[in-house]
Amino acid sequence: MKHHLSGALLALSLLAGVPAARAESIFTYASGKLLLTGGVSQVEGAAGGGLTPWAVIGGYETKDQIGANAFYTSVDTQDYRITSQGALVGLYNRVEFSYARQDFDTQGVGAALDLGYGYTISQETVGVKVRLLGDAILDQDHWWPQVSAGAQVKHNRNGALVKALGARDDQSTDYYVSATKLYLAHGLLLNGTLRATKANQFGILGYGGIDNDYHLQFEGSLAYLVNRRLAVGAEVRTKPDNLAVAKEGAGVDIFAAYALNKHLSLTLAYADLGNIVTRHQSGLYGSLQVGF
Amino acid sequence: MKYLALAALLIATPALAETQTADPFPVISPDGSLYQAFGGHEGLVRITDDLMVNLLADPRTHDFFVAAKRDQIKTGLIQIFCHVMGGGCTYTGKNMTEAHSQLGIREEDFTALVESLQKAMDKNHVPFRAQNRLLAAMAPHHREIVTGAGKG
Numbered sequence: 001m002k003h004h005l006s007g008a009l010l011a012l013s014l015l016a017g018v019p020a021a022r023a024e025s026i027f028t029y030a031s032g033k034l035l036l037t038g039g040v041s042q043v044e045g046a047a048g049g050g051l052t053p054w055a056v057i058g059g060y061e062t063k064d065q066i067g068a069n070a071f072y073t074s075v076d077t078q079d080y081r082i083t084s085q086g087a088l089v090g091l092y093n094r095v096e097f098s099y100a101r102q103d104f105d106t107q108g109v110g111a112a113l114d115l116g117y118g119y120t121i122s123q124e125t126v127g128v129k130v131r132l133l134g135d136a137i138l139d140q141d142h143w144w145p146q147v148s149a150g151a152q153v154k155h156n157r158n159g160a161l162v163k164a165l166g167a168r169d170d171q172s173t174d175y176y177v178s179a180t181k182l183y184l185a186h187g188l189l190l191n192g193t194l195r196a197t198k199a200n201q202f203g204i205l206g207y208g209g210i211d212n213d214y215h216l217q218f219e220g221s222l223a224y225l226v227n228r229r230l231a232v233g234a235e236v237r238t239k240p241d242n243l244a245v246a247k248e249g250a251g252v253d254i255f256a257a258y259a260l261n262k263h264l265s266l267t268l269a270y271a272d273l274g275n276i277v278t279r280h281q282s283g284l285y286g287s288l289q290v291g292f
Numbered sequence: 293m294k295y296l297a298l299a300a301l302l303i304a305t306p307a308l309a310e311t312q313t314a315d316p317f318p319v320i321s322p323d324g325s326l327y328q329a330f331g332g333h334e335g336l337v338r339i340t341d342d343l344m345v346n347l348l349a350d351p352r353t354h355d356f357f358v359a360a361k362r363d364q365i366k367t368g369l370i371q372i373f374c375h376v377m378g379g380g381c382t383y384t385g386k387n388m389t390e391a392h393s394q395l396g397i398r399e400e401d402f403t404a405l406v407e408s409l410q411k412a413m414d415k416n417h418v419p420f421r422a423q424n425r426l427l428a429a430m431a432p433h434h435r436e437i438v439t440g441a442g443k444g
Contacts (some may be wrong), residue, residue, distance in 0.1 A: 062399035064399065140432055149396075183422055184428035187424055227420050228420070272426075
């Protein structure tokens with residue numbers, strides 16, 4: 001036991017000591033963007049605000065670099081606990097690949113519906129985003145924003161249940177276009193996203209319902225830079241209302257995102273997700289992002 | 293002949309007017325209030341001194357500046373910043389493209405410089421908003437400065 005401990009301590013001290021310069025070179029590898037300008041991780045895993053993707057490519061890489069980050073997000077509402085975790089890779093500030101898994105813990109509602117307390121519905125999302133034009137940060141003399149297009153391929157792992165609730169399918173793909181602009185002189189960032197989707201409640205309740213059509217939804221974000229590390233703002237995300245069993249409304253949040261450095265950021269928000277099956281759901285949102 | 297001269301004048305006039313208005317460093321604070329927020333000439337001297345210290349200390353930018361004419365760069369930066377912020381200076385150095393064409397500066401190097409400048413402005417108590425106004429005016433020059441890997 002003692003042996004193991006001293007061995008571990010030796011390994012730790014070696015890790016901490018000798019490769020410090022090397023660690024520094026790894027950690028500064030993708031440091032080519034300014035702090036916070038890669039956005040944070042939105043609920044389905046894309047770089048953006050908390051609810052909505054932005055046109056920025058995630059990670060701190062430039063066109064010569066590769067960046068990556070991972071996140072864990074939790075939202076606690078009156079009836080549910082929603083967690084999301086995932087990771088993304090940003091290639092040359094041009095293409096972003098992401099993966100995220102959302103777990104929707106129904107807690108007491110699960111018991112009431114005879115599904116069992118804490119019955120959890122899960123969705124996996126694989127995302128891709130491509131920057132089409134503009135640079136939201138550097139092109140301060142252009143009025144036009146950075147524009148990106150993306151797709152989120154979604155798979156609901158509880159197909160039988162969501163179909164019983166009226167969804168048509170357990171998989172579907174969202175398509176979106178995002179326009180993002182930083183007005184640096186004013187410390188303001190604006191984002192607008194148009195999304196074509198069949199998803200009910202982000203996809204937690206499956207895809208399609210009363211109809212099986214794509215619904216065009218608007219999402220918007222506004223952020224104010226308090227200082228280099230801290231941004232505060234608000235978001236809105238409209239959602240289709242396409243399930244007969246329960247009404248669905250827009251989600252909104254107010255947030256504060258704090259970047260300790262380019263490797264660690266924390267986002268806290270108060271999110272109001274609208275009605276989700278039982279009643280209006282709102283609560284605290286916390287998200288941690290670790291980047292490389 | 294007369295007509296020719298007139299025609300030449302007509303063609304030349306808009307071109308002249310254009311060179312006059314196309315200042316590569318447009319003034320963003322004509323009343324000089326931003327220049328004052330930076331502490332005027334003395335403030336800019338301190339900021340560019342600190343900037344140069346930061347650039348030499350940062351391994352990402354060290355090699356670009358260690359062998360450069362640093363006093364000349366500082367003088368140029370002070371003139372540009374002063375001009376842009378309404379301090380009434382004139383930039384007498386090379387244009388941005390000429391000055392940077394051979395350096396192979398990458399976007400991440402440009403970002404590193406911005407971060408060194410942010411530190412220098414912080415140290416000299418320039419308000420965040422005033423910092424961002426200057427950075428917003430400088431950011432578009434990435435097009436003349438960044439000529440290294442992956443351009444375009």
